[in-house]
Amino acid sequence: MITLGLNAVFHDSAACLVRDGEVIAAAEEERFTRIKHGKRPLPFTTWELPFHAVDYCLATAGIELADVDQVAYSYDPRLLLEEQFDKEKIALPLQPSAYPAKALWTSPWEPLQLAYIMNAERQLLDGAPHHIRKRFLSAKERKHWQWHYVEHHLAHEASAFLAAPFGESAVMTLDGRGELATTTYGRFDGRAFERLGEVRMPHSLGLLYEQVTDYLGFLHSSDEYKVMALASYGSPEYAGVFREMISIKDDGTYEIADPKLAERFGPARQRGAELTKKHFDIARSLQLVLEESAVSLSTILKEKTRSKNLCMAGGVALNCVMNAKIRDAGLFDNVWVQPAAGDAGTALGAALWSDWQARGLRAWSMDHAYLGPAYGDEEIKSFLDRGKVKYRKMHDIPRETAEVLERDRIVGWFQGRMEFGPRALGARSILASPLSAGMQQRLNDIKDREDFRPVAPVVMEEHAAEWFTGARTSPFMLFVYDVAPDKAERIPAVRHVDGTARIQTVNRNQNALYYDLLRAFRDRTGVPVLVNTSFNTRSEPVVCTPRDAVECFWTSPIDALAIGSFLLEK
Ligand SMILES: [Fe+2]
Numbered sequence: 001m002i003t004l005g006l007n008a009v010f011h012d013s014a015a016c017l018v019r020d021g022e023v024i025a026a027a028e029e030e031r032f033t034r035i036k037h038g039k040r041p042l043p044f045t046t047w048e049l050p051f052h053a054v055d056y057c058l059a060t061a062g063i064e065l066a067d068v069d070q071v072a073y074s075y076d077p078r079l080l081l082e083e084q085f086d087k088e089k090i091a092l093p094l095q096p097s098a099y100p101a102k103a104l105w106t107s108p109w110e111p112l113q114l115a116y117i118m119n120a121e122r123q124l125l126d127g128a129p130h131h132i133r134k135r136f137l138s139a140k141e142r143k144h145w146q147w148h149y150v151e152h153h154l155a156h157e158a159s160a161f162l163a164a165p166f167g168e169s170a171v172m173t174l175d176g177r178g179e180l181a182t183t184t185y186g187r188f189d190g191r192a193f194e195r196l197g198e199v200r201m202p203h204s205l206g207l208l209y210e211q212v213t214d215y216l217g218f219l220h221s222s223d224e225y226k227v228m229a230l231a232s233y234g235s236p237e238y239a240g241v242f243r244e245m246i247s248i249k250d251d252g253t254y255e256i257a258d259p260k261l262a263e264r265f266g267p268a269r270q271r272g273a274e275l276t277k278k279h280f281d282i283a284r285s286l287q288l289v290l291e292e293s294a295v296s297l298s299t300i301l302k303e304k305t306r307s308k309n310l311c312m313a314g315g316v317a318l319n320c321v322m323n324a325k326i327r328d329a330g331l332f333d334n335v336w337v338q339p340a341a342g343d344a345g346t347a348l349g350a351a352l353w354s355d356w357q358a359r360g361l362r363a364w365s366m367d368h369a370y371l372g373p374a375y376g377d378e379e380i381k382s383f384l385d386r387g388k389v390k391y392r393k394m395h396d397i398p399r400e401t402a403e404v405l406e407r408d409r410i411v412g413w414f415q416g417r418m419e420f421g422p423r424a425l426g427a428r429s430i431l432a433s434p435l436s437a438g439m440q441q442r443l444n445d446i447k448d449r450e451d452f453r454p455v456a457p458v459v460m461e462e463h464a465a466e467w468f469t470g471a472r473t474s475p476f477m478l479f480v481y482d483v484a485p486d487k488a489e490r491i492p493a494v495r496h497v498d499g500t501a502r503i504q505t506v507n508r509n510q511n512a513l514y515y516d517l518l519r520a521f522r523d524r525t526g527v528p529v530l531v532n533t534s535f536n537t538r539s540e541p542v543v544c545t546p547r548d549a550v551e552c553f554w555t556s557p558i559d560a561l562a563i564g565s566f567l568l569e570k
Contacts, residue, residue, distance in 0.1 A: 005351025010041035014344035015053035021363025031544035043113035066142035074155035074346035152178025159349025175314030217269035234284030242289035339476035340421030372418025402520035409559035424534035426514035439493035457494035
């Protein structure tokens with residue numbers, strides 16, 4: 001049973017291929033097209049399917065599109081058609097924006113978007129770009145698949161509870177919006193999943209965070225993590241304002257009043273304008289109230305489910321400071337967040353859900369996120385040779401790279417299968433020594449990022465608790481921990497202004513080469529920690545191919561590149 005999952009409606013378009021319950025491949029379209037997030041979340045872009053990511057998934061499985069048994073699309077247009085539109089026909093004026101929308105929060109272009117979604121199957125058969133059509137062509141004659149529209153939040157939920165290492169769990173999703181839902185609660189008992197409640201538009205913690213992101217002069221649906229970083233520099237002066245906006249009821253539903261940000265706080269910050277105390281304070285206040293709200297919702301879900309385990313997805317679940325507050329509330333023994341928690345992960349969730357529905361069995365859990373393309377030494381070497389690039393062959397990749405890192409050189413690390421999800425986890429990473437305080441600034445310079453952005457550590461799993469207070473396994477960089485007080489001076493580069501660090505733990509089963517590199521660095525310095533940040537520069541997607549890596553290396557001040565067995569140094 002081969003199931004192809006697709007996310008295409010909003011942004012972070014992605015594809016995932018599941019064979020008999022096992023995830024064979026998953027990747028975001030942005031990595032292939034080099035357009036950040038794949039596309040903007042606009043009605044006009046909904047027709048664009050993640051063709052390159054699909055082609056990669058098919059190639060990895062050694063199949064053609066015609067061989068797919070199920071296609072699972074992570075949005076169910078019928079939910080909107082039933083409530084808001086005629087089921088057979090959608091009237092689409094030639095100039096939709098000349099007509100009022102049905103509600104303030106809907107777009108007059110929604111009929112156009114729905115038409116695209118209804119035609120996604122035809123687009124999959126006909127729309128593949130010319131240069132990658134080979135694996136798509138035979139589907140026109142031979143397709144036998146069942147097409148499933150999977151509700152957007154069900155896809156988020158399934159991406160969590162079917163991927164998590166739990167036999168049973170409470171499930172919470174928080175994101176901007178799906179068809180109508182914005183927040184959901186559920187329980188998975190090992191045999192069945194039950195939706196226990198949901199919050200619908202226009203009430204959305206995710207959209208509130210997006211609106212503030214926009215107000216603070218950043219790109220909404222993209223730069224929310226910058227607001228989270230800003231928050232650590234502010235004080236919660238305006239927490240009362242945000243608390244007043246949000247009213248949470250006993251059943252877990254909530255309402256959010258129109259934030260009217262410009263009315264409350266004055267004119268919005270323009271992109272690139274100076275950041276003032278007020279901006280930091282607004283970010284801090286929003287972040288604090290988000291954390292309080294998420295803990296309240298988790299408490300209600302705990303009461304409803306009595307489960308020991310919580311798993312989460314949805315774009316808001318990428319907020320690692322919020323996740324840490326839920327963890328520290330002690331409601332659940334285990335809190336697990338699926339690493340592609342944003343919309344890309346709905347491709348994974350839709351595929352896992354449809355596979356599980358068809359076969360009734362689970363066969364996989366997500367121990368790591370290395371589900372993307374890999375490139376062998378032969379391929380890398382022939383690319384380097386063709387470009388007359390100077391390199392040397394390493395005979396012991398971890399040891400020789402650790403030696404470069406110890407010299408305080410910043411290293412592009414391109415090894416093995418690319419990560420699925422927004423975090424670089426040691427396959428497409430920029431790595432550096434954490435020992436000097438200036439490293440954060442150097443990395444932000446290299447990546448052309450804002451000064452307030454922190455960089456994060458990766459640590460050998462067995463040493464995590466020595467270096468970060470109370471740290472447990474955290475393979476996906478989705479939780480912050482405090483840097484242990486007696487270690488803070490040793491690793492100043494990774495300590496954020498509030499004393500925390502967003503850690504990744506790694507063990508040898510997850511990624512042997514990466515683990516061995518940390519061990520080699522520990523053997524040389526006594527510190528089992530490195531700085532890990534994504535291998536890209538500002539506004540660029542993370543590198544995918546050797547070409548992307550070499551181009552990024554030569555167009556930025558990165559000092560060295562460890563790509564497969566080859567080392568390039570400037
Ligand atoms: Fe979503």
